[in-house]
Every structure is written in structure tokens, then in C-alpha cells.
Amino acid sequence: MPRVKQICCSKSSAPGYVGGPTCAVIALKCPHIRVTIVDLNQAHFNLPIYEPGLEDVVRKARGRNLFFSADVDKGIQDADLIFVSVNTPTKKSGVGAGFAADLNYVELATRRIAATATSSKIVVEKSTVPCRTAESMRTILDANSKPNARFDILSNPEFLAEGTAIDDLFAPDRVLIGSLQTQEGKEACAALAEVLSKLGTQRKDLTVGLWSSELSKLAANAMLAQRISSINALSAICEATGANIAEVAHSIGQDSRIGPKFLRASVGFGGSCFQKDILNLVYLSESLNLKEVAEYWKQVVTMNEYQKRRFSKRVVDTLFNTITGKSAAITLIRDFQQERALVNIYDPQVESNQIWADLSEASPDVPLRRVSRNFLHNIFICPSALEACKNAEAVIIATEWAEFKTIDWQAVYAGMNKPAFVFDGRLLVDADKLRSIGFNVTVIGRGERL
Numbered sequence: 001m002p003r004v005k006q007i008c009c010s011k012s013s014a015p016g017y018v019g020g021p022t023c024a025v026i027a028l029k030c031p032h033i034r035v036t037i038v039d040l041n042q043a044h045f046n047l048p049i050y051e052p053g054l055e056d057v058v059r060k061a062r063g064r065n066l067f068f069s070a071d072v073d074k075g076i077q078d079a080d081l082i083f084v085s086v087n088t089p090t091k092k093s094g095v096g097a098g099f100a101a102d103l104n105y106v107e108l109a110t111r112r113i114a115a116t117a118t119s120s121k122i123v124v125e126k127s128t129v130p131c132r133t134a135e136s137m138r139t140i141l142d143a144n145s146k147p148n149a150r151f152d153i154l155s156n157p158e159f160l161a162e163g164t165a166i167d168d169l170f171a172p173d174r175v176l177i178g179s180l181q182t183q184e185g186k187e188a189c190a191a192l193a194e195v196l197s198k199l200g201t202q203r204k205d206l207t208v209g210l211w212s213s214e215l216s217k218l219a220a221n222a223m224l225a226q227r228i229s230s231i232n233a234l235s236a237i238c239e240a241t242g243a244n245i246a247e248v249a250h251s252i253g254q255d256s257r258i259g260p261k262f263l264r265a266s267v268g269f270g271g272s273c274f275q276k277d278i279l280n281l282v283y284l285s286e287s288l289n290l291k292e293v294a295e296y297w298k299q300v301v302t303m304n305e306y307q308k309r310r311f312s313k314r315v316v317d318t319l320f321n322t323i324t325g326k327s328a329a330i331t332l333i334r335d336f337q338q339e340r341a342l343v344n345i346y347d348p349q350v351e352s353n354q355i356w357a358d359l360s361e362a363s364p365d366v367p368l369r370r371v372s373r374n375f376l377h378n379i380f381i382c383p384s385a386l387e388a389c390k391n392a393e394a395v396i397i398a399t400e401w402a403e404f405k406t407i408d409w410q411a412v413y414a415g416m417n418k419p420a421f422v423f424d425g426r427l428l429v430d431a432d433k434l435r436s437i438g439f440n441v442t443v444i445g446r447g448e449r450l
Contacts, residue, residue: 002122002191008079009037009126010072010086010109018158019085019126020049024057025169027066029198036067038075050349053166076116081192083156084109084137085126090276099283101130101276110137113151114144122188125155128273130280131215134178152188154179155210156196157217174204178213185210218277218284222297225274227262229303235265235445236310245445246427265445267398267425268307275301311444315423318442319394343379346388348403352381386411394421397428404428413437 009023020037027035058066069075076082086105091097106127113123123141125134134153141151155178160168175196179185189207197205208216235245245265253260269275278301285294345355382388385403389395389412397404405428413420422434424443431441 002080002120002187004033004080004122004191004195006034006079007036007081007083007195008075009035009083010075010113011037011039018128019083021051021054021057021160021165022126022158022169023083024054024061024066025166025199026195027061027064028057030195031061031065033195034065034067034078035061036069036075036078038069038072040070040072051165052163057166072112073116076113076121077118079121081122081124081195082113083124083126084113088127088129088276090279096283099279099286101128101280101283103129103133103136106133106137107140110140111144114141114149117149117151118146119148120150121152122191123151123153124192125153125214126158128157128217128221128277128280129214130284131211131218133214134210152179152184153210154185154188154192155213156192157213159217159220170200172200172204174206176206176208176213176216178208178210178216180210218281221274221277222281222300224262225269225278225304226297226300228266228269228274229300229307231263231265232268232307233303236307238265238445239447242447244447264427266307266427267311267444268304270399275304311423311425314442315394315396318421318423318440341378344382344388344390344392345380346382346385347399348385348401355381386415390415391417393417393419394423396423396425398425400426400428409434409437409439413439 007023007026009019011019023035023037026033062068084106086109088101088103088106091100091102106129110123113121123137125137134155138151138153141153145151155176157176159173159176175193177189177192177196179189186207193205193207231245231249234248237243238245238248249263249265250260252258253263278297282294282298282301285291285297347355380388385407393416395412395416409429418438419440420438421440421442422429424431424441427443427445429441429443431443431446434441
């Protein structure tokens with residue numbers, strides 16, 4: 001079995017979660033292994049994501065055996081094991097546009113490994129990829145490798161939740177490694193398993209075939225997203241009947257066959273992972289001529305978009321059927337821009353540049369430079385929650401940061417125009433307490449009937 005002494009994590013174009021936290025924890029727990037995270041964009045070296053505990057982990061290992069470098073080729077040459085942790089966004093043009101994963105960065109990373117490596121490497125897929133992507137990677141590596149270099153490809157998808165990624169790495173539900181079921185493949189799998197065994201004491205290692213591992217990541221995210229869309233569909237029924245979605249979710253969550261996780265109604269799942277992976281699964285199903293399967297998974301995304309539109313409409317209808325000149329929050333900005341809303345944005349952990357990028361993603365037909373310049377007159381990024389709420393008619397809670405649970409609502413109310421509205425899209429506030437202050441409160445999944 002090959003021993004791993006040096007690891008390279010290739011994150012070119014992918015400043016987000018994939019690979020980075022894992023490599024930082026590997027460096028912390030394996031001081032005998034040199035870990036180098038390579039990225040052509042040196043701005044990404046300053047922790048471009050917020051994750052509780054990550055900064056502390058990086059601080060302990062950085063400069064000891066954790067290094068950041070823009071020298072991608074040296075990182076590849078020195079490494080025994082290479083994590084391919086690049087971005088795989090949904091294609092915006094060409095065959096499969098709007099559904100299929102864009103594997104351009106995966107191909108570029110694979111070609112660079114083949115062109116640079118002068119010795120044998122273990123190449124590990126960390127990015128979420130379509131089933132059988134490893135086969136395409138192997139074709140590229142075999143066709144372009146140097147005489148003394150051979151490659152074993154593994155799949156090691158991540159199952160980390162935003163906000164608990166470090167804890168998840170220390171105590172994972174399972175660690176999944178996929179490999180070819182050859183002797184060389186099994187030895188490469190054992191080498192990676194030995195490294196990952198140092199990360200946590202309570203762990204369940206699962207070793208499977210390459211294709212099963214690749215599909216398992218898509219399947220896990222699809223199942224979680226399906227659960228969110230299911231509870232959100234029920235929240236619409238609750239609002240129409242006077243039932244309380246929090247009580248319904250608690251009730252069904254007591255069933256041991258169902259369990260309580262991912263039963264919290266909201267304005268819908270955000271970010272890119274769930275939607276991107278479901279659309280990828282839809283495209284895979286269609287390409288395999290499984291039309292009914294594709295339609296089934298497509299409905300999960302359809303319900304998610306419906307939940308966002310439904311919440312937006314409820315805000316507009318409540319605010320005297322217009323929000324022209326009124327305030328909103330970032331998750332719903334795309335819809336509210338059409339109503340010419342005055343938007344104050346506050347997020348305690350997201351940098352302004354990322355907010356503008358998110359706005360651009362939410363409005364793909366509008367170039368980023370226009371989002372940040374032409375719309376500046378009605379979009380404001382604020383330094384505090386109180387500042388964002390000042391002179392507003394409505395507050396919309398669209399994220400679950402802990403800070404939002406401890407806001408001085410009395411001070412918020414004093415600074416707002418009246419009547420003052422709160423729309424809780426995350427089941428975060430004490431509605432009765434806010435009503436006693438004077439707010440008109442609307443909570444997702446709760447009808448007005450008694």
C-alpha cells in the first residue's frame with residue numbers, strides 16, 4: 001500500500017467549501033503529512049468562506065504543515081495524493097445547458113496533472129460530479145501521462161453541512177471512498193482511508209465502487225432537498241388551513257421512520273449545491289431515457305421555486321399590494337427588483353463582493369457590473385441589522401444566523417416606518433413577543449385562522 005506523505009488540494013476557480021476544510025483538518029490531525037492548497041487566485045488564501053472553527057484549525061496548522069501556494073505545478077509534482085476540488089457549476093450554454101454539470105474545470109485540472117506529474121499519483125475526486133466522470137478523467141490521464149507516471153483514481157465526496165463542517169469532519173456520519181475493484185484500486189483506497197482515519201474517532205468507513213460513490217453524493221443532496229421541498233409544500237397547506245407547520249413538523253419528526261432533521265419550513269433551500277445536484281440528476285436521468293425519473297426529481301426544484309415565489313407574493317400582498325420603495329432581503333431580491341423595491345441588505349458573515357456576486361447569480365441576465373453600479377440607487381449593503389432596518393417598512397428574515405435571534409427588536413421597531421412588518425422565512429423569531437412590541441408579523445407555515 002502506498003504511503004501518503006504529501007497532499008495537494010487543487011482548488012483553482014473554487015474558493016468555496018469543497019476540499020479546503022477537509023485539507024485543513026487533515027493538516028491539523030496529521031502533522032507528518034505536508035498539505036498544500038494550490039490556487040491561482042491568491043485572494044482565496046485568506047479564508048474566502050466563513051465556517052465556525054475553520055479559522056482556528058488553519059491558524060494551528062498554517063506554516064507548520066499546511067501551506068497555500070499559487071505554484072500549481074510544484075504542488076502536483078511533490079504530492080503523493082491530489083484532491084481535485086474544483087468548481088462544477090451548472091452549464092449555461094451548449095448541450096445540457098441549465099441542467100448538466102460543467103466539467104470544464106475538472107478537465108483542465110486533470111490535463112494539468114497529466115502534463116505535470118513525473119511520478120505515480122493517487123487522484124481523488126472531491127468535487128460533486130456526474131456518474132462515471134472518473135472514467136473520463138482516466139482516459140485523459142492515460143492518454144497524456146509520462147512514462148514513469150501511473151494514476152489511481154478515487155472518489156471521496158464530502159457530506160458536510162454549512163455551519164457544522166468542522167464538527168462533521170471530526171465526527172462524520174460516514175466516510176465514503178469509491179475505487180476500481182482492482183488490486184491497485186483497493187490499495188489506493190486503503191492509503192486514503194489511513195489518512196482520513198486520523199480525523200475522527202467515531203467513524204464509519206464505506207468503501208464502494210467508483211460509480212456508486214459518485215452517484216451517492218448526488219443522491220444524498222437530492223434526498224435532502226426533496227425533504228425540504230416536502231415540508232415546504234406542507235407549509236403552504238398550513239397557511240391555508242390555520243395549522244402550524246412547526247407543530248406538524250415536530251409531530252411527524254417523532255416517527256422513528258422519519259426523524260426530525262430537515263423538517264424546518266423555510267423560503268426554500270438556497271446556495272447552489274442542492275439545486276445544481278438535482279438538475280444534474282435530472283439531466284443524467286434524461287440522458288439514460290428515464291423520463292419519469294427525471295420528471296420526479298425536477299419537481300423538487302419546481303416546488304422550491306414555488307415556495308420562493310409564494311413567499312414573495314405574500315410580502316407584496318401584505319404591504320398594500322406594492323413594495324415600490326420598500327425594503328427586502330437578499331434571497332428574495334430577484335423577485336422584488338421587478339417591483340422596484342428599495343433593498344437594504346445585511347449579512348453578518350458575507351463580504352459585500354460576494355453579495356454582489358450572489359445578486360448577479362440571482363439575475364443571470366444582468367451583468368455583475370450593472371448589478372453593482374446601475375442598481376446602486378435602490379440596493380444598499382448595510383453594516384448592521386439596525387442600520388438595515390432603519391426607516392424600512394418591512395424586515396424579511398431569509399437566513400438563520402444566530403445574531404438574528406438576539407436583535408433588539410424594540411430598537412428596530414423604533415427606527416422603522418409604521419406600520420412595521422416582519423416576515424419570518426426561517427421560523428426564527430418569537431412572533432407573539434414581536435406583536436406585543438407593535439409589529440405585524442407573518443411567519444412562514446402559519447395560517448391566520450384560530
